[in-house]
Amino acid sequence: MSDRTTFRSQITHLECSLSGETASHEFPHRLSPKNGKPYLARYDLTKAAETLTKDSLAGREPNMWRYREVMPVIDPSNIVTLGEGFTPLHVAGRLGPYLGMSSLLIKDEGVNPTGSFKARGLSAAVSKARELGQMKLTMPSAGNAAGAMSAYAAAAGIEAHVYMPSDAPMANQIECLAYGAVLNLVDGFITDAGRISGQAAEEHGLFDVSTLKEPYRVEGKKTMGYEIVEQLGFEIPDVVIYPTGGGTGIIGIWKALDEMEKLGWIGIERPRMICVQAEGCSPLVNAYKKGEEFADPFPNPATLAAGMRVPSAVGDFLVIRAVRESGGTALTVTDDQMIESVRDMARFEGIFPAPEGGATLSALQMLLDSGEVGKDERVVLLNTGSALKYLDVLGPVLGL
């Protein structure tokens, strides 16, 4: 644990992701008050590069806090960790050859605490909330984020309130209760839950940690980008396929690549970022295809992949920008395709992925068929969670 005190956060300020206007990281900010867009954390990367060197990483703790200099928490005693991050990047030794590919990799986020990569975002957000004296948190969530917030809040001794659509997977409802959160079920969509959570925040002085509406969940998720590059020996893959709800992960990985270039770890080259959404909820794919910068809300969202059931995303323009600048693309897959892919990833690799993780494999197959991804390219699929959180949804459709 010595490295947690030796290496310091080099956070300097927050910056509005649209206008560039700045704000202090020493106060609990949410969206920019001027334009309602997300703030992103900025660091003194020249200073960070002095200690955050490729060589220094070898001796650091195997979780996402190994990148301390580019994480937002200043006093290490505020870090709330359950061992999140530094997840395996598996070579898909059977699935790759089955698809005719020479270099297929799966980043398995399902092994994170609470069974999904939401652990990364909430470890960062809850830690920073504690540092800023925010001891009552609230959040709307269709699933895994609520469980992660509840777990980290429990570990920190912080109060947690959850607003969840009543059709969220059973595991997510049960885990919140087990972690001691106040669970409020909402008859409606995630946007309705968001509105009610926002009202509760105002009325009862709760801090709303909805993704990108506070600046630090994306800092947790960006560590996936650091890890992929570190695990590839400081090389970048050709393609990263990401199952997109609000898009925090895509935004985070894209931000990490930019930071790593400034740290001198990589050059100007970038992977093509592929945004996958469900056919039944694809606001970002629609906006990308229409050539737009912002996305219209998606009416009547429907998919069994609860993490991708996000009809409107506050960081829409950041996702679309990352996809375009990277030379990537955006596409949809159906629930049936996802289920088929859940089965394939499980039987070929021994990884039982969330439907969202399955979606990345479905997308890969479509992109191989269309020739947009080559069989000899190095491709990373993000399996963002474990299927074990979706047994009530998956059991019947897998025929069990």
Ligand SMILES: *Cc1c(COP(=O)(O)O)cnc(C)c1O
């Ligand atoms: C939340 C979630 C997603 C979507 O993540 P974003 O970064 O918000 O787009 C994907 N998969 C799983 C399992 C999730 O819980």
